[in-house]
Amino acid sequence: MIRTLIVDDERHFINTLKSVCAMVDDIEIVSEARSVKEGIEKITEYQPDLVFLDIEMDDGTGFDLLNQLSEIDFSVIFITAHDHYAIKAFKFSAQDYLLKPLISSDLFSAVERLKSKINKNLSQEQLNALIQNLEDKTKTPKKIVLRDAESIHVISPDEILWCEADGSYCKFVLSDNREITISHNLQEYESMLSIYGFFRVHRSFLVNLHKVKRFQKSEGGLLVLEENRTVPVATRRREQVIDLLAKL
Numbered sequence: 001m002i003r004t005l006i007v008d009d010e011r012h013f014i015n016t017l018k019s020v021c022a023m024v025d026d027i028e029i030v031s032e033a034r035s036v037k038e039g040i041e042k043i044t045e046y047q048p049d050l051v052f053l054d055i056e057m058d059d060g061t062g063f064d065l066l067n068q069l070s071e072i073d074f075s076v077i078f079i080t081a082h083d084h085y086a087i088k089a090f091k092f093s094a095q096d097y098l099l100k101p102l103i104s105s106d107l108f109s110a111v112e113r114l115k116s117k118i119n120k121n122l123s124q125e126q127l128n129a130l131i132q133n134l135e136d137k138t139k140t141p142k143k144i145v146l147r148d149a150e151s152i153h154v155i156s157p158d159e160i161l162w163c164e165a166d167g168s169y170c171k172f173v174l175s176d177n178r179e180i181t182i183s184h185n186l187q188e189y190e191s192m193l194s195i196y197g198f199f200r201v202h203r204s205f206l207v208n209l210h211k212v213k214r215f216q217k218s219e220g221g222l223l224v225l226e227e228n229r230t231v232p233v234a235t236r237r238r239e240q241v242i243d244l245l246a247k248l
Contacts, residue, residue: 003050009057
C-alpha cells in the first residue's frame with residue numbers, strides 16, 4: 001500500500017480527494033493536514049510514501065513546507081488552481097499535479113504514473129527548476145527536467161538539438177553530444193517545446209530550428225545542424241521548414 005497524506009487548506013477538496021482515493025487500489029490515506037505547520041507535523045509523525053500537497057495555503061506554500069524539511073523521502077503530487085502558465089511550468093519540471101476542481105480520471109492517471117515508477121527522492125534540482133519556472137515573469141519556463149532510468153537531468157531548451165521518437169520512448173540529443181532517453185512519447189514534447197522554435201520536421205524528429213546550419217535538398221531533404229549532424233525532413237514538411245527557417 002502507498003501510505004498517503006493530504007495537505008490542503010480546503011475541507012471540501014480533502015473530502016473529494018479522499019472519496020476518489022478510496023476507489024484507487026494501493027492507496028491508503030493515513031492522515032490529512034490543513035496548513036504548512038500541520039503538514040510538517042503529520043509528515044514527521046506518519047512518514048508517508050506520497051503527499052498530495054497544495055501549492056497555496058493560508059500560512060504559506062507547499063514549497064515552504066518542503067524547504068523546512070531536513071529530508072524529502074516521499075513522492076509528491078502537487079495540487080494547484082493555477083492558470084495554464086503554471087501548468088506549463090509543472091510539465092517542464094516533470095512534476096505531477098492535480099488541477100482544482102478535481103477530475104477523477106486525472107487522479108487515477110497520476111497515481112498510475114506514480115505506481116509505475118515510484119521515486120521517494122524529490123530531487124532538489126527538480127524542485128528548484130519548478131520554482132524557477134513558476135516564478136519566471138515572462139511566463140516562459142527556463143528549465144526542462146528529463147528523467148531517465150538512472151538520473152534526473154535539468155537542462156535548458158537551447159541545449160537540445162533535436163528530439164527523436166524511439167517507439168514509446170523519446171531520445172533527446174544535446175549540443176554537448178549527450179543523449180537522454182525517457183519514457184514519454186514525442187508528441188508530448190512537441191507542444192511543450194514549440195514556443196522555443198522546435199518544429200516536427202518528420203514523424204520521428206522534433207528539431208530546434210535555431211540550431212540548423214542549412215537545409216540540404218539532396219536525399220529528399222536534410223537539415224544540417226551543429227557538428228554537421230543531419231536530420232531528415234519529410235517531403236510534406238519541406239515547404240513549412242523552409243518558410244520557418246527564413247523567418248528566424
